Amino acid sequence: xxxxxxxxxxxxxxxxxxxxxxxxxxxxxxxxxxxxxxxxxxxxxxxxxxxxxxxxxxxxxxxxxxxxxxxxxxxxxxxxxxxxxxxxxxxxxxxxxxxxxxxxxxxxxxxxxxxxxxxxxxxxxxxxxxxxxxxxxxxxxxxxxxxxxxxxxxxxxxxxxxxxxxxxxxxxxxxxxxxxxxxxxxxxxxxxxxxxxxxxxxxxxxxxxxxxxxxxxxxxxxxxxxxxxxxxxxxxxxxxxxxxxxxxxxxxxxxxxxxxxxxxxxxxxxxxxxxxxxxxxxxxxxxxxxxxxxxxxxxxxxxxxxxxxxxxxxxxxxxxxxxxxxxxxxxxxxxxxxxxxxxxxxxxxxxxxxxxxxxxxxxxxxxxxxxxxxxxxxxxxxxxxxxxxxxxxxxxxxxxxxxxxxxxxxxxxxxxxxxxxx
Numbered sequence: 001x002x003x004x005x006x007x008x009x010x011x012x013x014x015x016x017x018x019x020x021x022x023x024x025x026x027x028x029x030x031x032x033x034x035x036x037x038x039x040x041x042x043x044x045x046x047x048x049x050x051x052x053x054x055x056x057x058x059x060x061x062x063x064x065x066x067x068x069x070x071x072x073x074x075x076x077x078x079x080x081x082x083x084x085x086x087x088x089x090x091x092x093x094x095x096x097x098x099x100x101x102x103x104x105x106x107x108x109x110x111x112x113x114x115x116x117x118x119x120x121x122x123x124x125x126x127x128x129x130x131x132x133x134x135x136x137x138x139x140x141x142x143x144x145x146x147x148x149x150x151x152x153x154x155x156x157x158x159x160x161x162x163x164x165x166x167x168x169x170x171x172x173x174x175x176x177x178x179x180x181x182x183x184x185x186x187x188x189x190x191x192x193x194x195x196x197x198x199x200x201x202x203x204x205x206x207x208x209x210x211x212x213x214x215x216x217x218x219x220x221x222x223x224x225x226x227x228x229x230x231x232x233x234x235x236x237x238x239x240x241x242x243x244x245x246x247x248x249x250x251x252x253x254x255x256x257x258x259x260x261x262x263x264x265x266x267x268x269x270x271x272x273x274x275x276x277x278x279x280x281x282x283x284x285x286x287x288x289x290x291x292x293x294x295x296x297x298x299x300x301x302x303x304x305x306x307x308x309x310x311x312x313x314x315x316x317x318x319x320x321x322x323x324x325x326x327x328x329x330x331x332x333x334x335x336x337x338x339x340x341x342x343x344x345x346x347x348x349x350x351x352x353x354x355x356x357x358x359x360x361x362x363x364x365x366x367x368x369x370x371x372x373x374x375x376x377x378x379x380x381x382x383x384x385x386x387x388x389x390x391x392x393x394x395x396x397x398x399x400x401x402x403x404x405x406x407x408x409x410x411x412x413x414x415x416x417x418x419x420x421x422x
Contacts, residue, residue, distance in 0.1 A: 001086075002115045005123075012073055013122060014129040015334045019141035020118035024333050026140050026211040027266045032335045033138040033147055034269060035370050037188065037219055039358070040149040042365035046188055048156050049138070049147035050164045050195065051208050053182035057142035058117060059109040060176045061124050063087050066110075069124060086116065108175075128170050135163040140211055153189060160185075161195035168197060184208040188217050213266050220364070221270040225277045232262045232284050236291070243291050251292040252307075259288050263312045268323060271316040272368040278410045281312050310402065313410050317377055317403040320370075324378040325386070325394050328354060339371060354378060368409060380405050 013021070018029035037047040054060070066087075067080050075083070090111065091103040110117040121141070128144070129137060138145040146163050150156040171178050185202045187193050194203045207216040207223065214224035235258045243251060263281065282300060289303040290296060304310065310318070326332040327340055341356040355375045360366035367373075378386075380403055388394035403411070 001082075002119060005116075005119060008075075009073060009119075009123055013126055014139075016129055016137045016139050017122055017126065018139060018333070020122055023331065027268055028333055028336055029138050029140045030211055030213060030266060030269045031370055032339065033136070033145070034215070034219055035339055036136075036149060037147075038365045038369050039371060041188055041219065042361050042369075044361075045149055045151045046153045046156050047147065047149045048153075048160050048185070048187035048204075049145050050160060050197070050202070051145050051182065051184040051186070051210055052143070052164070052167065053179040054142035054144075054171065055177045055179040057176060058112050058121060061110055061121065062108055062175050065174065066120060066124050069127065073123070083120075124174070128167065128174075131166050131170055132163050134159050137167075138210075143211060145210060153187065153193065156187070157193055157195055161197070164195065164197055186215065186217055188219070190217075211266070213269055220273070222273060222277060224270055225273050225281070228262050229277070229280045229284055232259050235259050235262075236284065236288055239288065239291055243294075248292060248294075255288045255292050259284070260312075267312075267316045268320055268370060271313065271320070272364075272370070272373065272408075273410075275410060278313060285312060314403055317406060318398050318401060320374060320377045321381050321385075321398055321401070321403075322391075322395060324374050325388070325391065325398075327374070328378070328386075329391075331391060340375070363409070373408060377403065377406070 018024040018026070033049070040047045063084070067084060070080060070083065087110070090106045092106060093103050094101045110120045118141075125139075125144075129139075132146060135146040135148045138147060144167060146160065146167060148156050148160050148163070150159070168178055180200065183197065183202060185193070185195055185204045186206075186208055187204050189204075192204050194201050196202075204217075207214055209215075213221070214227060215221065216223060239251065239254055239259070242254075246254070286300045286303060289300075289307055293303060293306055295303060295306070298306070323332070323336075327337060330337065343354060343356050357375070358366070358371060360372060381398070381401065385394065385397045385401060388397060
């Protein structure tokens with residue numbers, strides 16, 4: 001049932017829908033929005049967004065309204081009756097201690113934990129994108145974030161206010177409840193600005209949590225990385241306390257599961273940070289390796305060789321190369337593909353570049369970004385890895401690749417109080 005519905009509806013689903021779709025992730029959703037924001041800042045423009053959130057979104061879907069939408073997409077009467085029989089007649093009750101309430105028929109919502117629930121939710125949400133034409137929307141499940149880029153901040157705020165009110169009105173008309181406590185305005189300016197959403201005025205904030213990433217108005221993401229290091233250090237102390245009771249294999253598994261995993265979520269979004277934060281991450285990684293291998297004298301590189309591993313930044317570069325492989329072979333979502341323009345090579349050269357290069361003004365918002373470092377990282381990858389026939393083959397090869405020729409600010413040799421050597 002899932003595959004039949006998906007095969008039919010997929011061509012109608014908005015490219016801005018990133019939730020519950022194969023080949024789409026929270027990381028890619030954030031990459032699209034924040035890459036455009038950084039590009040705007042590099043061009044001296046403003047970017048702004050309103051972070052909205054739905055309360056109990058999966059429980060609010062009206063069955064009759066869902067079926068009406070499916071009918072509008074072309075589902076025939078037999079199909080609608082079949083889907084209705086799947087949704088209709090479900091019951092739930094509440095248990096408190098040993099007491100049970102009476103059964104209640106569910107007239108709204110899709111079964112959570114089911115394979116059909118997320119797909120039906122996407123279909124229900126899909127027409128929202130048809131009502132917004134001036135702003136873009138970063139959407140993942142119940143998180144819908146309208147955002148805009150403009151050279152005039154007053155125009156940006158006016159359009160953002162209008163488009164967000166359209167979305168909030170759509171929520172109301174479709175019997176979905178917006179969580180006003182999680183509604184935040186963020187604009188890339190130090191001045192406090194505001195928009196009026198319904199009867200409430202929302203003032204801009206310097207930072208807000210979006211899809212598990214702490215985003216600040218400067219798009220530095222420094223505080224998010226510091227938070228990762230803090231959590232990693234807390235778990236490192238727990239690892240130290242149990243180290244003498246566990247074998248090396250178990251300690252390594254714990255290190256990977258509870259410390260290294262901290263730095264895997266959405267790493268392409270925050271990987272372009274400064275050297276100070278990179279040193280913090282490396283020190284945390286080094287201390288974890290010393291605990292696992294009970295080695296107090298070796299250098300960080302000695303410990304990495306012993307672990308047959310790589311630094312967090314090197315792993316991020318491997319991950320970045322994997323994302324560029326998807327772009328090169330048209331596996332990425334269309335919005336990710338749209339960030340890169342194919343370069344028209346007049347001559348068929350071995351080292352010809354793959355994508356158009358953008359004009360860069362600043363380091364933070366131009367040079368050290370996904371849009372700039374992605375193609376440059378791809379150019380460093382050896383041909384025998386680039387030519388992999390499948391993504392599985394590429395991933396198997398790239399995890400053994402060490403990006404020794406990277407010229408980003410985290411990889412270039414640096415001497416304090418003197419600067420970069422090259």
